[in-house]
Amino acid sequence: MSRSVPGATRRADARQNVEKIVDAAIDCLSRSSDASVVQIAHAAGVGRVTLYGHFPSRDSLIEAALTRLLAQGDEVLEDLDLTGDPRTALDTLIRSSWLLIAQASAVLEAAQTVLPPGRIHALHARPEQRVRDLITRGQAEGVFRGDLPASWLASALHHVLKGAAADVANGTLDPEDAPRFVTQIVLAAYTPRA
């Protein structure tokens, strides 16, 4: 099985299957946060036993899915230029990563019930910090309101993003409109009081 020496090189098809499984896990968990191992294995086009050959438990698979998603997210954020006007920076941030973030928070929900809180926090600390930095910078420059704590502004963004994803999933919101709607709501919400 894959449970050999850590540094050992595994067969190509095995590595490929691991990828397929994680992909399928992200896909299934995004749709329903309590997707079963059977569903995920089937979606990956792989037998259940094979899955357990690569991941010792459902929990570890969820952790792998979350890790991959957050790593991707961090990578996207890394490539963005967020140094200009905080408002346009926020706009580009939302536009370029909203789907990813939405998926991540769906998988995150699955993880909440299964992984220790500390582990979860450690995993999404980096991307979260980036958003937080952008917000506090905006506040310092007087472009974002300073009468509410940055943590709440970040939280509100998160909730709207997640909610928009849910709306898209259940057909209430056109995916075409989603990022624009989110941006406009959030930018207005962040504007200093007149």
Place this chain on the structure above:
Amino acid sequence: MSRSVPGATRRADARQNVEKIVDAAIDCLSRSSDASVVQIAHAAGVGRVTLYGHFPSRDSLIEAALTRLLAQGDEVLEDLDLTGDPRTALDTLIRSSWLLIAQASAVLEAAQTVLPPGRIHALHARPEQRVRDLITRGQAEGVFRGDLPASWLASALHHVLKGAAADVANGTLDPEDAPRFVTQIVLAAYTPRA
């Protein structure tokens, strides 16, 4: 059992227990949307068999909890004066019902996985319509922005409300601050573009 003639008067302690069970269901389901019948029965201080004596299934109990919550919510909305400035109306609406709405959406989440969509929609149609009316009136009066559909404004309010409740539940947000923070975010988000 309670399963006798529809109009028959049941014993006082039985009626009382039904109340206790629904209370406990709301309480438990608000905390975790997949609370078990055992947990709910225990929280109600009642045996499992007694619970099944009053509700034929877990699903029917969830429906009862949701119905009661939404009826309460509608009652609260009914008593409010929402005829003045839409902004202050929205403020009073949020302040007086935010906890109720937050609970309702937690129970709603439990219901999503269990009740037919049509049933759910029928149940929370009235309170939702009231909020919708307030928003469209605000838009008509030019106090709320008209460049985004009312459905999305309502949806965003819902998501922020629900998210704030989640933050309070996990200790990230002071329950004292919550309604004010929500109001300020949402009012700003609803303000017409300058």
Place this chain on the structure above:
DNA sequence: TATAACTCGAACACTGGTGTTTGACTTACC
């Protein structure tokens, strides 16, 4: 091509939930 790595279906044990029955007990209410 030989062999180790991998896949996979079938069957198993285990857990935790739902819903039911039984029979003895308690209690509201006439």
Place this chain on the structure above:
DNA sequence: GGTAAGTCAAACACCAGTGTTCGAGTTATA
């Protein structure tokens, strides 16, 4: 005070999911 109504613990059948084992078959790769 008698009785119907209600409570409840224990035990049951059932189901769906997790995780494991086995053994036979397939395939990458050296």
